[in-house]
Amino acid sequence: xxxxxxxxxxxxxxxxxxxxxxxxxxxxxxxxxxxxxxxxxxxxxxxxxxxxxxxxxxxxxxxxxxxxxxxxxxxxxxxxxxxxxxxxxxxxxxxxxxxxxxxxxxxxxxxxxxxxxxxxxxxxxxxxxxxxxxxxxxxxxxxxxxxxxxxxxxxxxxxxxxxxxxxxxxxxxxxxxxxxxxxxxxxxxxxxxxxxxxxxxxxxxxxxxxxxxxxxxxxxxxxxxxxxxxxxxxxxxxxxxxxxxxxxxxxxxxxxxxxxxxxxxxxxxxxxxxxxxxxxxxxxxxxxxxxxxxxxxxxxxxxxxxxxxxxxxxxxxxxxxxxxxxxxxxxxxxxxxxxxxxxxxxxxxxxxxxxxxxx
Amino acid sequence: xxxxxxxxxxxxxxxxxxxxxxxxxxxxxxxxxxxxxxxxxxxxxxxxxxxxxxxxxxxxxxxxxxxxxxxxxxxxxxxxxxxxxxxxxxxxxxxxxxxxxxxxxxxxxxxxxxxxxxxxxxxxxxxxxxxxxxxxxxxxxxxxxxxxxxxxxxxxxxxxxxxxxxxxxxxxxxxxxxxxxxxxxxxxxxxxxxxxxxxxxxxxxxxxxxxxxxxxxxxxxxxxxxxxxxxxxxxxxxxxxxxxxxxxxxxxxxxxxxxxxxxxxxxxxxxxxxxxxxxxxxxxxxxxxxxxxxxxxxxxxxxxxxxxxxxxxxxxxxxxxxxxxxxxxxxxxxxxxxxxxxxxxxxxxxxxxxxxxxx
Numbered sequence: 028x029x030x031x032x033x034x035x036x037x038x039x040x041x042x043x044x045x046x047x048x049x050x051x052x053x054x055x056x057x058x059x060x061x062x063x064x065x066x067x068x069x070x071x072x073x074x075x076x077x078x079x080x081x082x083x084x085x086x087x088x089x090x091x092x093x094x095x096x097x098x099x100x101x102x103x104x105x106x107x108x109x110x111x112x113x114x115x116x117x118x119x120x121x122x123x124x125x126x127x128x129x130x131x132x133x134x135x136x137x138x139x140x141x142x143x144x145x146x147x148x149x150x151x152x153x154x155x156x157x158x159x160x161x162x163x164x165x166x167x168x169x170x171x172x173x174x175x176x177x178x179x180x181x182x183x184x185x186x187x188x189x190x191x192x193x194x195x196x197x198x199x200x201x202x203x204x205x206x207x208x209x210x211x212x213x214x215x216x217x218x219x220x221x222x223x224x225x226x227x228x229x230x231x232x233x234x235x236x237x238x239x240x241x242x243x244x245x246x247x248x249x250x251x252x253x254x255x256x257x258x259x260x261x262x263x264x265x266x267x268x269x270x271x272x273x274x275x276x277x278x279x280x281x282x283x284x285x286x287x288x289x290x291x292x293x294x295x296x297x298x299x300x301x302x303x304x305x306x307x308x309x310x311x312x313x314x315x316x317x318x319x320x321x322x323x324x325x326x327x328x329x330x331x332x333x334x335x336x337x338x339x340x341x342x343x344x345x346x347x348x349x350x351x352x353x354x355x356x357x358x359x360x361x362x363x364x365x366x367x368x369x370x371x372x373x374x375x376x377x378x379x380x381x382x383x384x385x386x
Numbered sequence: 387x388x389x390x391x392x393x394x395x396x397x398x399x400x401x402x403x404x405x406x407x408x409x410x411x412x413x414x415x416x417x418x419x420x421x422x423x424x425x426x427x428x429x430x431x432x433x434x435x436x437x438x439x440x441x442x443x444x445x446x447x448x449x450x451x452x453x454x455x456x457x458x459x460x461x462x463x464x465x466x467x468x469x470x471x472x473x474x475x476x477x478x479x480x481x482x483x484x485x486x487x488x489x490x491x492x493x494x495x496x497x498x499x500x501x502x503x504x505x506x507x508x509x510x511x512x513x514x515x516x517x518x519x520x521x522x523x524x525x526x527x528x529x530x531x532x533x534x535x536x537x538x539x540x541x542x543x544x545x546x547x548x549x550x551x552x553x554x555x556x557x558x559x560x561x562x563x564x565x566x567x568x569x570x571x572x573x574x575x576x577x578x579x580x581x582x583x584x585x586x587x588x589x590x591x592x593x594x595x596x597x598x599x600x601x602x603x604x605x606x607x608x609x610x611x612x613x614x615x616x617x618x619x620x621x622x623x624x625x626x627x628x629x630x631x632x633x634x635x636x637x638x639x640x641x642x643x644x645x646x647x648x649x650x651x652x653x654x655x656x657x658x659x660x661x662x663x664x665x666x667x668x669x670x671x672x673x674x675x676x677x678x679x680x681x682x683x684x685x686x687x688x689x690x691x692x693x694x695x696x697x698x699x700x701x702x703x704x705x706x707x708x709x710x711x712x713x714x715x716x717x718x719x720x721x722x723x724x725x726x727x728x729x730x731x732x733x734x735x736x737x738x739x740x741x742x743x744x745x
Contacts, residue, residue: 079569177536207431
């Protein structure tokens with residue numbers, strides 16, 4: 028049974044699908060326009076600039092579910108059901124900004140984690156290293172491509188016309204989101220013991236909380252609406268990350284694009300691993316630790332570690348936490364009298380796309 | 387004789403010194419306040435965040451000549467002689483923003499160039515690597531520290547109250563400046579043959595042109611004033627970079643903080659090297675190329691390469707170019723009827739600090 032009540036994910040998805048595809052298509056088209064314009068301008072500045080822009084474009088256009096623009100749109104609609112043509116353009120510009128912020132974060136993250144693949148292609152530092160036959164130069168150029176993506180994100184943020192009295196708040200919200208991700212990434216690199224703090228900062232901020240807040244500010248939401256949306260977005264952000272942990276460990280590799288147990292070999296400090304380390308006996312914990320971060324671990328060793336995540340009860344606990352966060356998010360919506368009903372439906376659809384997704 | 391006419395640099399410096407020390411002290415104090423506030427806020431977000439902020443703070447507060455805030459102030463004063471308390475605060479906030487932009491650029495630049503030292507201390511990636519006993523982690527944390535510095539720069543930019551009708555233009559000017567530096571750094575990494583293009587993008591943009599434009603926009607300068615200031619700033623930016631090349635090759639190591647011939651061992655594609663390669667015979671050029679980028683080159687080999695820069699005529703040509711760019715900048719000021727006389731004096735003082743400096 029679906030954890031959020033009587034509807035099934037599928038029936039709602041069918042009913043509400045048009046807004047999903049409109050936002051997705053609209054943001055993708057806005058990004059295409061933006062890159063075309065930037066290529067023209069950059070060529071005048073420097074003959075090599077288009078290469079750096081192409082690196083950002085390749086990653087940005089290669090996919091992604093455009094989840095964050097969907098969150099912006101749903102946040103807007105929950106606060107204000109009337110989307111004028113002017114509002115729609117602002118939503119697409121802001122959506123493009125946040126997709127570029129994500130490209131910047133992914134480029135840096137992949138380099139820091141030494142990940143070769145992203146969105147079905149080489150990660151940016153790998154693509155650059157291949158192009159120039161030099162790993163170090165590849166890493167430097169990837170960081171510069173990330174800088175370009177961040178610069179583009181800020182440019183599009185500035186081009187987004189917020190209601191004048193909300194502009195400063197919106198810019199601050201964007202900056203806070205950026206800072207939270209960076210501090211979250213720092214905790215991740217330092218293998219900080221409080222995994223939920225790391226994940227809340229690293230992912231929760233810019234995946235759910237930030238975009239919903241920005242969409243609501245664009246709609247000139249009331250303080251009561253902003254508070255209600257935060258009560259929803261906070262647990263949903265956690266649920267999204269827990270789902271991410273579960274999927275990259277136990278998901279169908281054909282759908283997630285990651286080999287089973289990938290996170291173990293990478294040594295990622297996921298909620299699953301943290302729970303297992305807490306629940307396992309000392310000897311089992313030592314076995315798990317031996318696999319963690321060992322990129323050459325055998326398939327058998329990874330399989331054994333994965334079964335520990337199951338029999339320790341870690342998987343069940345993470346699933347229970349996920350269900351509990353989801354029910355918090357749903358209660359927040361159910362209690363929020365100040366939000367528009369159709370917008371609330373969209374936020375519920377967002378739950379499917381984030382915390383109940385299969386890939 | 388001083389290249390800009392009848393006054394000597396020293397007499398002017400004495401007369402105008404108060405504004406220099408007021409801006410320098412003011413920006414330093416604003417940065418101190420800002421870091422104190424950020425430490426408090428960051429501690430609430432994450433127990434480790436203050437470490438990343440300290441890394442940015444160490445580099446930012448360790449020095450620098452605050453040249454860019456001086457350029458902001460002079461740009462403002464050239465357009466508008468009346469600096470209200472409100473304007474003064476805005477100048478300091480914007481000055482702090484651009485100093486943080488510089489910290490971000492220096493952190494990345496030092497890592498990309500593998501430079502161990504900056505402003506009389508370890509560069510950020512080296513400091514981080516020492517702290518954690520891990521070079522790779524050190525590099526990742528340095529990139530994150532750079533991200534924090536960039537985020538702070540954007541935050542302070544947003545806190546700067548430009549005249550409403552100039553706000554968008556100012557934000558765009560800041561973004562353009564950021565993009566130009568990144569594209570310039572890309573050309574530098576790729577050893578692009580057009581050294582003057584590289585330098586104009588990499589240094590000219592955010593050292594002189596950008597800050598002067600931003601200061602003028604803060605003063606709500608007229609279009610004629612902005613045009614006049616650009617005619618001054620463009621050649622001065624080039625002159626600054628040529629002076630930088632000359633100083634790091636032939637300057638007093640005790641003053642510049644860099645060993646003689648440092649740029650040769652680093653393999654930097656400076657204007658001096660480009661000129662020498664063009665002027666030298668094939669066999670001499672091969673000798674120069676052998677030293678370029680060879681970090682273990684002997685002192686004798688470096689000395690021989692340095693003497694090639696002299697006898698090829700490269701040094702003389704770069705000095706002539708510098709003098710010619712300076713005279714362009716001075717003529718632009720002399721012709722600009724629309725600028726305030728005292729502001730023009732300050733811009734002339736800026737020439738001393740950028741293109742005629744000894745360290």
